[in-house]
Amino acid sequence: MLKIVAIMFCGIAVGYLLRNYLLRFVPKAITVLIWLLLFFLGIEAGANPRVIGGLKELGLEAVWLSLMGVAGSVLLAWALWRYIQARKGGKS
Amino acid sequence: MKGSLIIVGFFIAGIIVGVSHWLPETSGLSNISYITLCALMFFVGISVGHNTTVLKSIRKLDPRYMLLPLMTITGTLAGCAVAALALPHRSLTDCLAVGSGFGYYSLSSIFITQYRGPELGTVALLANILREIITLLGAPLLVKYFGRLAPISVGGATTMDTTLPIITQCSGNNFIIVSIFHGFIVDFSVPFLVTFFCSL
Numbered sequence: 536m537l538k539i540v541a542i543m544f545c546g547i548a549v550g551y552l553l554r555n556y557l558l559r560f561v562p563k564a565i566t567v568l569i570w571l572l573l574f575f576l577g578i579e580a581g582a583n584p585r586v587i588g589g590l591k592e593l594g595l596e597a598v599w600l601s602l603m604g605v606a607g608s609v610l611l612a613w614a615l616w617r618y619i620q621a622r623k624g625g626k627s
Numbered sequence: 628m629k630g631s632l633i634i635v636g637f638f639i640a641g642i643i644v645g646v647s648h649w650l651p652e653t654s655g656l657s658n659i660s661y662i663t664l665c666a667l668m669f670f671v672g673i674s675v676g677h678n679t680t681v682l683k684s685i686r687k688l689d690p691r692y693m694l695l696p697l698m699t700i701t702g703t704l705a706g707c708a709v710a711a712l713a714l715p716h717r718s719l720t721d722c723l724a725v726g727s728g729f730g731y732y733s734l735s736s737i738f739i740t741q742y743r744g745p746e747l748g749t750v751a752l753l754a755n756i757l758r759e760i761i762t763l764l765g766a767p768l769l770v771k772y773f774g775r776l777a778p779i780s781v782g783g784a785t786t787m788d789t790t791l792p793i794i795t796q797c798s799g800n801n802f803i804i805v806s807i808f809h810g811f812i813v814d815f816s817v818p819f820l821v822t823f824f825c826s827l
Contacts, residue, residue, distance in 0.1 A: 547673070547676035548674035550672060569664055570637045572628050574640060575742050577642040593753065604726045605706070608703045609769065613777060618691075
């Protein structure tokens with residue numbers, strides 16, 4: 536795990552050093568690598584009977600976790616918004 | 628949206644290959660995907676380090692808006708912690724790891740599959756795709772009832788790219804910098820938080 540974070544920091548350093556150059560291929564490389572990895576993830580999920588058999592339950596779990604995460608972040612964002620508005624005296 | 632559909636298409640293509648057992652051996656796959664993940668993180672790092680416009684725009688930002696990423700992260704994790712109470716077969720850290728994707732479904736599901744297996748990885752993929760869809764479809768309602776920061780918070784890690792157009796449309800052009808700053812910080816936190824919760 537530490538290795539992956541270290542690799543990302545190497546990338547950040549390289550990106551910063553090359554900040555004056557256009558790196559058009561980087562977004563493309565990211566997209567292609569994500570495609571590949573999701574393809575692999577699909578193979579792993581598809582070959583695993585527990586995933587395929589439980590797809591409905593996994594989907595419901597996903598909906599539940601997603602909605603609760605969204606609800607939590609909405610409430611705190613609302614609190615911050617009201618705090619900033621109150622300080623500004625109603626001006627947006 | 629088109630980009631997301633292509634990504635989901637690759638996932639579904641993978642599922643078809645996996646279900647039909649076209650590949651005689653899948654045990655070497657996690658090694659290959661680990662190496663691909665390392666390459667991906669290197670390129671993600673380059674794009675972060677290369678992006679100096681974010682650093683420049685931060686100077687113009689009202690410091691109180693800098694709290695928004697913190698609100699998003701704590702709010703999401705608190706919501707997922709509550710959600711974990713209703714899922715007795717999942718541990719608290721499993722639920723927090725899924726929540727830590729903040730809509731960055733590709734990266735979070737890949738990480739979680741690496742560390743916790745394809746079952747939770749699939750949950751993470753679906754949950755975080757849904758978060759992006761909620762942002763895209765719900766942004767106008769979120770602004771109406773919960774203020775202009777709400778769609779940015781719901782957008783999570785996606786607010787500097789995929790959901791930026793809808794956010795500027797619903798929250799207004801004044802919130803472009805807030806949205807980009809928020810997306811940058813939350814995006815950056817994803818690999819750290821996901822690996823952190825997976826290692827607990």
